[in-house]
Amino acid sequence: MAGETLALIIGIAVVAIALVAGLLTTGRRRPPSVQGRSTDVISPSKAAPPAADTAVAEVPAATVEAPPAPALERPESTASRLVRLRQRLASSQGALGRGLLGLLSRDKLDEDTWESIEDVLLTADLGVAPTQQVVTNLRTRLRVEGGAKSGERPDVRAVLREELIALVDPGLDRRLAVTGDGNPGVLLVVGVNGAGKTTTVGKIARILVAEDRSVVLGAADTFRAAAVDQLATWGERVGVEVVRGGEGTDPASVAFDAVKSAVDRGIDTVIVDTAGRLQNKAGLMDELGKVKRVIEKQAPVTEVLLVLDATTGQNGLVQAKVFSEVVDVTGVVLTKLDGSAKGGIVVAVQQQLGVPVKLVGLGEGPDDLAPFDAAAFVDALLG
Numbered sequence: 001m002a003g004e005t006l007a008l009i010i011g012i013a014v015v016a017i018a019l020v021a022g023l024l025t026t027g028r029r030r031p032p033s034v035q036g037r038s039t040d041v042i043s044p045s046k047a048a049p050p051a052a053d054t055a056v057a058e059v060p061a062a063t064v065e066a067p068p069a070p071a072l073e074r075p076e077s078t079a080s081r082l083v084r085l086r087q088r089l090a091s092s093q094g095a096l097g098r099g100l101l102g103l104l105s106r107d108k109l110d111e112d113t114w115e116s117i118e119d120v121l122l123t124a125d126l127g128v129a130p131t132q133q134v135v136t137n138l139r140t141r142l143r144v145e146g147g148a149k150s151g152e153r154p155d156v157r158a159v160l161r162e163e164l165i166a167l168v169d170p171g172l173d174r175r176l177a178v179t180g181d182g183n184p185g186v187l188l189v190v191g192v193n194g195a196g197k198t199t200t201v202g203k204i205a206r207i208l209v210a211e212d213r214s215v216v217l218g219a220a221d222t223f224r225a226a227a228v229d230q231l232a233t234w235g236e237r238v239g240v241e242v243v244r245g246g247e248g249t250d251p252a253s254v255a256f257d258a259v260k261s262a263v264d265r266g267i268d269t270v271i272v273d274t275a276g277r278l279q280n281k282a283g284l285m286d287e288l289g290k291v292k293r294v295i296e297k298q299a300p301v302t303e304v305l306l307v308l309d310a311t312t313g314q315n316g317l318v319q320a321k322v323f324s325e326v327v328d329v330t331g332v333v334l335t336k337l338d339g340s341a342k343g344g345i346v347v348a349v350q351q352q353l354g355v356p357v358k359l360v361g362l363g364e365g366p367d368d369l370a371p372f373d374a375a376a377f378v379d380a381l382l383g
């Protein structure tokens with residue numbers, strides 16, 4: 001009997017302890033009125049300081065919070081970009097200008113000196129015909145202007161400047177057609193592998209964003225998955241949509257989707273990156289021709305930009321020519337001019353391809369792309 005009473009007392013005691021423990025645990029889990037909502041996480045300064053035992057319960061609320069959208073970059077303004085990039089151009093091309101000025105300023109311009117001048121121009125990738133043209137003009141002008149008033153030397157720098165500007169041709173229309181007639185402007189970017197196409201597409205997008213234009217990018221370089229990811233990163237950084245397909249998707253269908261998206265949404269400009277494989281001319285023609293035809297079901301292509309690596313010199317030009325025979329190139333982007341003292345390539349490209357250099361790449365930085373201007377280029381050259 002006493003044993004039964006004892007068991008009953010122990011039973012009651014166990015139930016009571018369990019109940020008390022249960023109440024305590026439930027009390028701990030209950031969120032204190034408003035605390036723990038997402039607004040507390042976004043604006044921590046407004047939240048009351050949490051009690052020691054509620055802090056543990058609030059941690060999960062913070063982890064389920066969506067990560068904040070990455071802050072968009074603000075591309076550099078045109079004005080500051082130009083000042084910076086002209087300095088860079090001067091430091092890469094200055095030796096060429098200094099070399100020419102030094103030779104032309106010698107007391108006596110004999111045959112050896114003219115030969116050295118020719119060598120400097122040829123080494124700068126100007127090409128044979130333009131070199132001969134400029135040397136002939138300089139010989140004539142320096143003789144005539146120097147002899148006009150005996151004893152007075154002509155302003156060699158001014159004469160050289162004029163001749164070089166004429167060679168680079170300031171009359172060419174170098175504006176980019178970034179808007180269409182009632183449609184988005186469509187820029188098709190072509191060129192051999194590694195020339196800097198994807199980078200250039202990203203840089204042009206930044207220039208347009210800095211000018212408050214809306215942009216869509218088409219990642220039609222489906223041959224190389226990394227190129228698609230690379231372009232997606234460029235787009236994300238400035239909040240520009242990138243239309244992409246899976247690896248091996250038909251580039252024409254990606255280009256079509258990108259342009260359609262731009263047309264449907266009233267976007268100003270769509271830039272389409274393409275693959276640069278030089279398998280053979282027929283294959284290239286098929287692929288680029290198809291991309292262009294398919295795009296033009298939606299809107300005309302307003303600009304075909306050929307990207308050319310300045311460091312590849314005259315060899316690069318031969319490859320570039322194949323592209324210009326396949327698609328109607330309307331402008332050249334000369335990249336990596338920062339890594340080469342061969343500014344003469346600008347003239348060679350224009351003369352051999354018959355289209356103006358419209359943009360120059362002057363570094364790997366995201367805003368290292370500048371519009372090309374003949375006078376500014378020659379001034380950078382002459383220092």
Ligand SMILES: Nc1nc2c(ncn2[C@@H]2O[C@H](COP(=O)(O)OP(=O)(O)OP(=O)(O)O)[C@@H](O)[C@H]2O)c(=O)[nH]1
Pocket residue numbers: 191192193194195196197198199200221224227274275276277335336337338339360361362363364368
């Ligand atoms: N120094 C310098 N490097 C540049 C310039 N433009 C591009 N590059 C570099 O050149 C390399 C190749 O650039 P990409 O844009 O990947 O070339 P791509 O033509 O798209 O190459 P594929 O996708 O293989 O066809 C990268 O390391 C770029 O950073 C430039 O103006 N100056």
